[in-house]
Amino acid sequence: MTDTSYDRFLAAYQSDQPPPWDSGIVPPEVQAFAGQTTPGRALDVGCGTGVSSVFLAASGWQVTGVDWIELALDQARERAEQAALPANQVVFLRADAGSRSFLPDHPPVSLWLDVGCLHSFPPEARQHYAQHAARLVMPGGTLLLYAFAPYERDGEPRGLAPEDVMALFTPAFGVVSVQHGQEITDPDKASAWYRLRRA
8 A cells, every 4th residue: 555545544543534435334244244153253354443343253253353554443442342252262463465574474264354444445555455365364264355446546546446356356256245335424426346256
């Protein structure tokens, strides 16, 4: 990710108002997945203030939440403390899934969750991200991804089309389902939930 992107995200968390993407609501798709799946180890990439991380941990998952904004992670840790979760049920780490080196010593996970992180990455960072997902998601595990459809920000392409997701993640992952919709915080943006299974 670029310094400009970092500054934009940092400013959003420094504001008196929550960032527009931080609704404080666990996405229904995450709730449904957790309700249908035996808890295991999960990685919440771009976890922000830990809304989904804490929900998963409270549902029995062993969760690592990662973000590159320390201020967001501080709020996530406060959220976990208020939820009175068992020690080490959820941990929060500063890391960038688009970098060459990402959690090199992390154990494999059965769930890689991304609620709106990858779609902001530039092309090279997306490739690193996909490589890390293939390394860390155990065979049969799930990559649950929420992304905006293609759009532009500051003249740069952002978002993901289904063919972009296929190109990034196959053959390491197979696409189980794609659910198209609209972003709740920005009705002008089309979006989709992708569920992929590690081969």
